[in-house]
Amino acid sequence: MQYVGRLLKLAISTEHISYYAGSKLLTLLYDLVRTNANLAVMAGYILNNLALDKRFKQQIRDKMDDILPSFENLLKDNSSVLHVLPSCISTMMNLCYDPNIRLKILNRNDMWKANVDLLVIHKDKLKEPVSIELVEACLGMLANLTYEPSQNMKEFSLPICKNCLELCSKFKHYKLIVQRAFTILGHILPHSIPTVDWFCENAGHELLLYCIKNEEELEENKKSALKGLAGCTQINDQARIFIVDHKGLGTLVKSIKSCDESVIGNAALCLGHCTQIPKVCAALTKTDIMKDLLVLARDGKRPQLQKNCAILIAKLAQGDTRHLEKLRELHGIEILHSCMNYIKTS
Template sequence: MTDCTNKTLFRTGSGFSILNDNKIVRRSISTTGEDGALDLCLSVIMLWQAVCQRNEENQRVLLALSSTGEQLFCLLMSRDPEIHRQSLALLAIYTQTEMGRDMVNEYLDLPELVQALLRFMDFPDERASTAIGLLTDLAQEERFRVQLRSNFSTVVLPSFTRLLRSIELVNAAALPQSIAVLGNLSLDTVMRGQMSACELCWKACLEAVDKCQVHTPGSSSRDLLFAILGLMVNLSLEQNAVIQEYAGPVTHMCMALLNSKDGGILTRTMGILSHVLPQCPIAIEDAVTGGVVKKILQFLKAGGQTTTLYSIKTLAVCTKSSLQAREDVVMQDKRFRILMKLLSSESELIVGNTSLCLGNCLEVPGAASSLLKSDILKVLLRHAGGDAKKTAVQKNAAIALGKLCTSEPRYMVELRQLHGIEILNSCMKYVD
């Protein structure tokens, strides 16, 4: 079976059916070699590998047989390590190509397959990494994610939740990748909604983060923490009662992680805060009291596009509802140098949230006076009267302008000189 001709002859000569119809072969597979026919069972698997390698039609014929799916799951559930390895190698032939992955999606019971592959996380050897590698390949396919939706919350999610709640017991090397697979599944809006609304899922994430922090610092613990935080960033995109309920513990977790010196950990932590805080006013107060404003200003000063996006959004949320947050910004960034720099960003999201944050802070008595020698009025006018694609940029800039001139009347002279009144009138349609 080393060349294409023989592989074709095997198929056209009913090789698959001959094997499938043989009672001894079927029994050796269904009992996974436990009746003494281990060598026969392994030989059949390796024959399947040989005829399917680089032959997509043979791959299709094998999976299309009504008995193959059940036989594969029997092999994956075997107690023999070598049967595991060869069965996983057979599946790897399929997951390496798009057409092969399509066949898996079409012919196999996907929830059952996911459960079977996750079971290998309990083994300390390479079987865990191989199984998770297969899941990683499959999870990239939209069709795979779509077909998991109906049984996801009842069949698949509990298996992943078990992993999160027992990270100290499962294969440490493959664990970060398994959580990353769950993160890929959360890109599907339906499954993300189911995960995010699952109280056990949030509880498991928090427990897993705690265990990561208790573990001896190292690359494996860091990779696992990074993966869990990435999952939580995705889940917190949703808005639901469970997130509101867990906003306090999640915020407490994030505040502890903000002391990390790892840039990737900090970015994802700030991403979680930017999604969770808008859903819970009490959590905002906890974060502000815990010194989140000082941390955010440090991150904004250091730069980094993604971190800046998350940080300025979080700061805008905090300053909108918390007087202490506004006062903290004024006290720690006295001339608004950090915010002024962000107003020249090419990102409209950054500019819009910075304008909102600045407008909030200008409500603090005396804050506007610190900007008298700056070109803040020109900058805000440019954004308010510009042609930004996001109207929030113009709206927030216009509001900040109004608060600037209200708080410090000396700006009114400059505003008239720059025809600012006309500009503001023209963008009033963006202001509710």
């Protein structure tokens, strides 16, 4: 206890971190969390302090392969002190801010499996406060890991999305859990065809559209849901038809006027995918969408946004001659030519 007390003082004053071998220190602390209830809280506090220190992260970059098994065992071991586990998972998320460490964590299959297994166990125990914290922490970690595509994301995308869909559907009163679950769906669905097929077969696209249309929903959740819906409509005709049949086009057109370029880009993607459904292009002639898209294609700050808008303009013009006439009237062909040249050189 006296030794750990000394470590706690040093963790608060991070200039002393170099006195200890970083990898051995982290391994020791993870073992303490597993085996000693009295020291678990103190060990968790030290872990969080260390993970926030930039020099410490640099020190352990090349030693993560020695450290990570201890953390993975911590997640797997039922004897661990549960109320400290969320703090330990937060520690690993803080370490992920270092790109080199994040890459090593991203490539560890056992890390993904341990997080998913822990999520599965505790999502069925949400009446217990510690399980709420653990599910929040696991989802936070998975949101971090799924931020960019990887081989492990492909492998675990289906079980992760199954759990996220259940959480968003059944546990709406757990705000942070739902927010993180939507974030993960937004990360995964644009990159996993098998997962999208399962997701839409189980009415996941309906949940996403409902979220986007719900005026009381958090904007962050709407943003993630729209990104996920763009992934669904890219490959799933059922999702496209549902949007058209349930007045989703108006919601997407409204999203084109958003101040958030990410929202605009994904709304344009969704609408572009929906143009494959008969009469969609004709229905959109009753809106000012062509004018809005031309402004965005010309003035948008992100090349990807400009590209998405330009593609939607082309699909609308091909789908209904009235859009083509409007495009010519607004000198849109010249604007498109100019912005496409810019996109190619960006």
